[in-house]
Amino acid sequence: MMLKTIDFPKPTLVPVNGVNLEIFEAGRENRGNPIVLCHGWPEHAFSWRHQVPALVAAGYHVIVPNQRGYGNSSRPAEVTAYDIEHLSGDLVALLDHYGYDDAIFVGHDWGAMVVWGLTLLHPGRVNTVINLSLPYQERGERPWIEVMEQMLGGDFYFVHFNRQPGVADAVLEENTVRFLRNLYRKNVPLAAPEPGMMMINLATADEPLGEPVMSDGELAVFVASFETSGFTASINWYRNLDRNWHLLADVNPVIAHPALMIYGERDGIAKSESLAAFVPNVEVVTLDCGHWIQQEKPEETNRAILDWLDRQGGMRL
Template sequence: MSLVHRELSVNGLTMHVVEQGEGPLVLLLHGFPDSWYAWRHVIQPLADAGYRVVAPDQRGYGGTDAPPDIADYSILHLVGDVVALIHALGEENAVVVGHDWGAPVAWHTALLRPDLVRGVAGLSVPPTQRGGVPTLTSVREHFGPDFYQLYFQEPGIADAELNADLHTSFRRVMGGLASPIAGNGFLASTREVDELPSWLTEDDIDEYARQYKRNGFTGPLNWYRNMDRNWSLTAAWQGALITPPALYITGGADVVRTFYPPDFIDQLPQIVPNLRGVLDLPDCGHWIPEERPTEVTDALLTFLGDL
């Protein structure tokens, strides 16, 4: 049983997906700056266990269309893509799993369309309640003006930096991610790496660079440029709970953990009352499905088996 690459018409886009296996549908949503390839070690074990596993390149990434308008990357568009993908696959529902930016898409799909979500799992980024002020205002107050999400806001700036040398960008971001402060450019927040970590190879860097030659970084960066728009669009769900069965996976050394209060894991049941489990992986950094695929797969299979 091998990976099948194909293109589907999804919510006005031509979307590239990778598929393997038969059975209940499991969608794997990647984050930034990633692609379906982030799940390369997870897809086959899930398929072998009896699931239909589909990992798309999300809107703006890799082999999927990248609309030119920034406003076309709102959270409602991204959730709409997931809903349309489930239908395009001929399915009635799915378990939706997301890492990094894919996690908020998964959490919001479960929030907005619980009728379609048998279960939801988020890696790295936890579910959060909509804040009382616009998101970028809160980000600036908590993290200062040099936080990377603020640096990403100006169209063309981070795009040019990251597109200038795709190999260098992926080598430094994935191999040397160190800090969320990007006052002198996003790559300045990373470390130069002479030797890649054990979970990342030169072939992996080549593959990511190859996939990004089509669309570059503008589409992925446009997700960040909708953060305040997302805050406005989701006002009707202020205080709403995520009701489907849920799993959260975090890395003990993930820089994203520093974005949240120390007790954020203890607070998760207040947002996700049907939280079935939390997996906290010691010494694991941000790239959880690539760094610790065996533990991630085992946790997902346990979660799936209990649904």
């Protein structure tokens, strides 16, 4: 009901790759010019609500999945069901469902990680790449979690999710409203990192910092989704980072596709110093915002995406 009130497309369940994905589709009249929007964690297809109308108006067939583990999409029990082969395989199967050889893929946060991985594993199914917040992650000599544990310690949330399975999941599920309220903030004052595990700290903090990113009604969409799904399935994406590192061992690490990278100037995720070495045809845009880029700066995000797509030749109709 809330999605309808905010004029977001109605969902349909689509069987792909052995699971069902909850898909929000708009602009079917623009068939032949697909763009797929991939959310991050702990998000929902609804995080793209500001982009969907603008993309439809610009002539795109917009496909927005709740990826596996989210919303009313399937939530397999096995941790390994959330590795990059499965997550990218879902998107390939989604293209097959709609009869598309390829599409423009847009990702934010973990969605960006999936889009980078999809482009490495299935380069022929990706037309162009647009990613927000998370730049291409170089595959170094040692698995990612191992490196993070050494550099950032056992309380860093990526490491904690892997080394203490179930602990954070339970805290977030006990405090879903408070966690999401405290997480979705902007203009948060700069401060030294707190001791302990960041996500657990957010879930148990009495007062949020900064300003809300969204209205109470919008936040309620996210809350209702995670009250239904819980957090374990989505956190299982993190629990496959080292598995992904192994799965990508023999893949050409260079992405030759035209790519747009959109950073938030005040995002906690660092910009990449090696981006152009691995994504040589990348253009970089930085917006004055934090992590929730397309929700904090919707008009600026839409303009950056549409201007860049226009310079790539725009639609293929």
